[in-house]
Amino acid sequence: MAQARTTTRGDGAREARIGSGARIRGKIHGEGDLLVEGQVEGDVAIRGELTIAEGASVVGEAVEAQGVTIAGALEGDVAATGQVRLAAGARVRGNLRGSAVSIEDGARFSGRLDCEFDLPPELGGSSRGETRGRPAARR
Amino acid sequence: MASTVIGAGITVEGEITTDEDIVVAGTVRGKLSAKEAVTIEHGATVEADVVGSSLTVAGALTGNVTANERVDLQSGSRVVGNVKASRVTIADGALFKGNVDMDV
Amino acid sequence: MAANGTIIGRTTRVRGRVTGEVDLEVQGFVEGEISVGGDVTVDTHGLVGANVRGRRLVVRGAVKGDLVGEEAIALEEGARVVGDVRAPRVAIAPGALVRGYVETGDGAAGSARATRAAPAARPVVAPKAAPAAAPKPVAAAVSAKPATMAAAARPAASSLNDGGAAANSTNANASHGANHAGGRRPPPPVVPALKKAKGQIAKKKER
Numbered sequence: 001m002a003q004a005r006t007t008t009r010g011d012g013a014r015e016a017r018i019g020s021g022a023r024i025r026g027k028i029h030g031e032g033d034l035l036v037e038g039q040v041e042g043d044v045a046i047r048g049e050l051t052i053a054e055g056a057s058v059v060g061e062a063v064e065a066q067g068v069t070i071a072g073a074l075e076g077d078v079a080a081t082g083q084v085r086l087a088a089g090a091r092v093r094g095n096l097r098g099s100a101v102s103i104e105d106g107a108r109f110s111g112r113l114d115c116e117f118d119l120p121p122e123l124g125g126s127s128r129g130e131t132r133g134r135p136a137a138r139r
Numbered sequence: 140m141a142s143t144v145i146g147a148g149i150t151v152e153g154e155i156t157t158d159e160d161i162v163v164a165g166t167v168r169g170k171l172s173a174k175e176a177v178t179i180e181h182g183a184t185v186e187a188d189v190v191g192s193s194l195t196v197a198g199a200l201t202g203n204v205t206a207n208e209r210v211d212l213q214s215g216s217r218v219v220g221n222v223k224a225s226r227v228t229i230a231d232g233a234l235f236k237g238n239v240d241m242d243v
Numbered sequence: 244m245a246a247n248g249t250i251i252g253r254t255t256r257v258r259g260r261v262t263g264e265v266d267l268e269v270q271g272f273v274e275g276e277i278s279v280g281g282d283v284t285v286d287t288h289g290l291v292g293a294n295v296r297g298r299r300l301v302v303r304g305a306v307k308g309d310l311v312g313e314e315a316i317a318l319e320e321g322a323r324v325v326g327d328v329r330a331p332r333v334a335i336a337p338g339a340l341v342r343g344y345v346e347t348g349d350g351a352a353g354s355a356r357a358t359r360a361a362p363a364a365r366p367v368v369a370p371k372a373a374p375a376a377a378p379k380p381v382a383a384a385v386s387a388k389p390a391t392m393a394a395a396a397r398p399a400a401s402s403l404n405d406g407g408a409a410a411n412s413t414n415a416n417a418s419h420g421a422n423h424a425g426g427r428r429p430p431p432p433v434v435p436a437l438k439k440a441k442g443q444i445a446k447k448k449e450r
Binding site for chain 3: 102105107110111115119
Binding site for chain 2: 248250251252253254255256257258259261262263264265266267270271275277281323409
């Protein structure tokens, strides 16, 4: 039923791909990039870039990656060291944390965004303490 | 065009302060303070004390006015309150009730 | 900007409520509340310490407060927002910074309307039977998708508002009942697809 393969690139970087017919239940972790075109139920923790293609879905508690690009569906909290990008067709439910988060018009999303930044002093400057009940992003 | 415009259809309840000029075509209730010219257009309603370098009123104003230079109450305006300015003009057709203090 | 529009200029400070049915552009400082029927633009130098409601909101400046757009919200490059962001459509450009809860879709619009009726109520904690019963485009669209999203029996899902709840229940009904009826039953046998995942899968089975 599953049709997934791990390919090795010439430069040593590894890219895993979960094909559109594949359905995975369980935790996925690894060093390289991961492209999900199928269905994943479980947590994802990778060092590289995670891409959830259009029509694909990931349902888990926690998703960790360097950067995350979502064109499909994602259910779960995302912690990225880099950018998180929701494309126009994305459907995402969960909290997003990354160095930068962008959401294209047309994406459906509900959850918290947690960027680290200071407001201008006129508006009270730093208000990190007011991020209702969520710890500050790990650095 | 003025740097700040309170357009027709907008209501501000509170305090407005600006270093520039301001035009009110809508409604302001509270306080209005500008370092430059204040214009209250025809159709506007201002229920506020007004401070500015100059004030031109064509609408309705209830409140006390202090202007460094001049106050012009134009025809059709309706002003209730005390006016303090070095020069004050009240046009024919303006309704005005209050004291005028042209400090000499 | 239209000649009859409203501009809060760069050196202008407003403390209080700004209301009306037309458009509003903030280049200066507003502290209090903004609620207009038209569009609201917070420009690059605009500073808003207020909850902002409007038809469409465009933010390039700084906002501390909740944003509700009846139609859409666009946070553009340079925007800094601390507060919740709710609209049927929400776009956040690269370079915009947000800290807060974000919700898109008709559910967000529904809670937005509820907020307008009772400004004190937080949309999230306003459970209303009526919106949940009425099928919404969001729910329909989501349930039409494969059943995977229906496995959303996560705790977070239950804390979502009416629209989300409606979507979820619709989903659960539409999905392959046995798997999800019991809520969080252990998953069926796993097809290991990635070698790395094997160990974890074994652990899951043991539970």
